[in-house]
Amino acid sequence: MEQRKENIVMFPFMAQGHIRPFLALAFHIVERKNCTVTFINTPLNIKKLRPSLPSNSSIRLLEIPFSSTDHGLPPDAENTDAFPHLIVELICASHSFKPSFTALISNLIQEQNGHRPLCIIADMFFSWTAKVAHEFGVFNAIFNAGDGYGMGVFHTLWLNLPHLATDSNEFPLPGFPESCRIRLNQIPEYLKTIKPTDSVVKFQQRLCHDWVESDALLFNTVEEFDHIGLTYFRQQIKRPVWPIGPVQLSMESKAGSWELYKNWLDSKASGSVLYISFGSQSTISMSQMMELAKALEASGKDFIWVIRPPLEFDINSEFNAEEWLPEGFEQRVVGEKNKGLLVHKWAPQVEILSNKSVGVFLSHCGWNSVLDSLSHGVPIMGWPMTSEQHFNAKKLEEEMGVCIEVANGGSCEVRHEDIVAKIELVMNETEKGKDMTRKAGEVMEMLKNAKKDEDGFTGSSLKAIDEFFNAALLQREKTTMSHNNGNLLGTREVLSSNSLV
The missing domain is CATH 3.40.50.2000 (Glycogen Phosphorylase B;)
Structure with missing residues (x-):
């Protein structure tokens, strides 16, 4: 009897800058771990992706229902590439995915006769998926298509607003080494004029805070040149942080x-x-x-x-x-x-x-x-x-x-x-x-x-992928044992009990 392949569920935000690295990661995981991937997105984005996958692909595309007009958005506003000015509105609208996403995960488990996905890898904007994953006893990871340093600076600026508490043109970044200072002219214009009480500040701070709900963070970077940024997140989020990059997707050249x-x-x-x-x-x-x-x-x-x-x-x-x-x-x-x-x-x-x-x-x-x-x-x-x-x-x-x-x-x-x-x-x-x-x-x-794997040498990012995969397997084994004993532990408790944090 053929051994069942593990299934990874992946759900990126509706933007090419998010979808492409997610798809690249899907190809990478399928090749490295010999598993299947269920790739979820809205109908128009799935339609655009279908030609890029062969019919026998281990990556399955799955639509999640979405009507942009139900959220006051223009018709077919399912990707920020066509509507870059609507990114915040699309993020807000994405919270409506939760019931449909829950149903999709439930259906996947039923299709596999009760066998749960090994992991749900979600976008940084979809931290709410952690609660859905934990309801089913599934490991959840946030995949950030950026690097640790850039996203770490972004994270600490929004959470702490240090530039509003100083008159100096240069200031330290909370959570970073003292040597990592930033100048006022190195931050976006919109950050210079905000106030702590602004709705956009509350919105961004909530997004940043919610990352702690996940079981792990994945970054599209490498440890060798991103140690400072990755260390920031390990200390601030207190979750496993794995640099699994570079994952890149070369778009096929258009004919001629x-x-x-x-x-x-x-x-x-x-x-x-x-x-x-x-x-x-x-x-x-x-x-x-x-x-x-x-x-x-x-x-x-x-x-x-x-x-x-x-x-x-x-x-x-x-x-x-x-x-x-x-x-x-x-x-x-x-x-x-x-x-x-x-x-x-x-x-x-x-x-x-x-x-x-x-x-x-x-x-x-x-x-x-x-x-x-x-x-x-x-x-x-x-x-x-x-x-x-x-x-x-x-x-x-x-x-x-x-x-x-x-x-x-x-x-x-x-x-x-x-x-x-x-x-x-x-x-x-x-x-x-x-x-x-x-x-x-x-x-x-x-x-x-x-990403090298030859002559007995395994690169740091491949080791990180293996560690991530093993952590998800270990969590599933523990939750299965707990469930069989009549006590379904959440993934957070399982991770803590195994000193993975």
């Missing part, structure tokens, strides 16, 4: 598109191309776009720019180069001189960064993009936009030496002369540029080693 980029990139010298992208949901202002375009032309560097309409316009509208770029820019730089490619909305980022001609990535410092870049040894020019991106940029520049910040925010004032100076500093064979490239190469090796 990669050949276009590859042929162009292959015609360029090694390390000579600047790749520019601000992620799937971010863009810059029209004035910033003008200055960046002027800088690219003045620098004379080859570039690929994934470009979207500026902040003042609908991000999903068609791009108007004549209005939003300097006069004749596209014809001169892209056409006549063949110095660049303007890519509207989407490009095969992982494939581009893997090409030897790419020397630097001008990025918003979203963690998925950071991993894409550093996994290929490409240093970063940081232009953080929001949330923990600012703290990612701080870590990358100050702690790791693989980044230099170009600008801060989507509406700050920038001058093309300053951007040119930063481009030349990184790309013109300066000592700074060489040092950044060398350190990015060292980080690339760290990331590779974390």
Whole structure:
């Protein structure tokens, strides 16, 4: 009789920056642990995911009912990529999932003749799933697609609001070593003006507090360069914290598109191309776009720019180069001189960064993009936009030496002369540029080693996955024994009794 495979339930928030790393983790777990995954999301997101899975996949896609209009949202508002300004509303609406999610877990258990899922891995915004998991005696983990440092700074700023208690431009971060200080210009604008009594503060603090309801935290990072951030969460949350990264999902190149980029990139010298992208949901202002375009032309560097309409316009509208770029820019730089490619909305980022001609990535410092870049040894020019991106940029520049910040925010004032100076500093064979490239190469090796499993060597992230899996198995054994004895212990008690915390 064939042995039953363990099943892991995964439930990411409705955004590509969350769904993609969750799906990458699903593939990773299936390969590493020979189990099945039940991947839950709303109907439109599941529909988009189906083509990416083979018919015989061990990953099963399962829809959870959701009607956006029931929550005062536009029709089909099931993903923040199309509605980036509605993220808070979508998070609030997601609390309505609880009854349906409970029913889905109950049905899964019935399908397996009472055999429970080994674990429920939920998004950082779905900490309420812990209570559902514990009702069924199932181990629950929060998977954060970011790193420990950036999310730790985000966590402590919202919980403690230290910048409101000082007049100093620089201040320590509660829970972090004294040496980890932050400057006022390194935090998002919206955090500078909030008050402790604001509803958004209460909302964010509740989200941060609720992480303690989970049995463990997973981060898409590695212990080797994220020890400070991971230690923060181990001390503050007092739960097992496992760095299981890098988990990355390379989007399949759309038919014919990669050949276009590859042929162009292959015609360029090694390390000579600047790749520019601000992620799937971010863009810059029209004035910033003008200055960046002027800088690219003045620098004379080859570039690929994934470009979207500026902040003042609908991000999903068609791009108007004549209005939003300097006069004749596209014809001169892209056409006549063949110095660049303007890519509207989407490009095969992982494939581009893997090409030897790419020397630097001008990025918003979203963690998925950071991993894409550093996994290929490409240093970063940081232009953080929001949330923990600012703290990612701080870590990358100050702690790791693989980044230099170009600008801060989507509406700050920038001058093309300053951007040119930063481009030349990184790309013109300066000592700074060489040092950044060398350190990015060292980080690339760290990331590779974390997932290496050969010649008796097991990388730190693979060990973390194994420890996480074993903890979930141990919890299930204990709850099963307790249930058989007529006393179904919760997962929290089981973990405590086994000194896993």
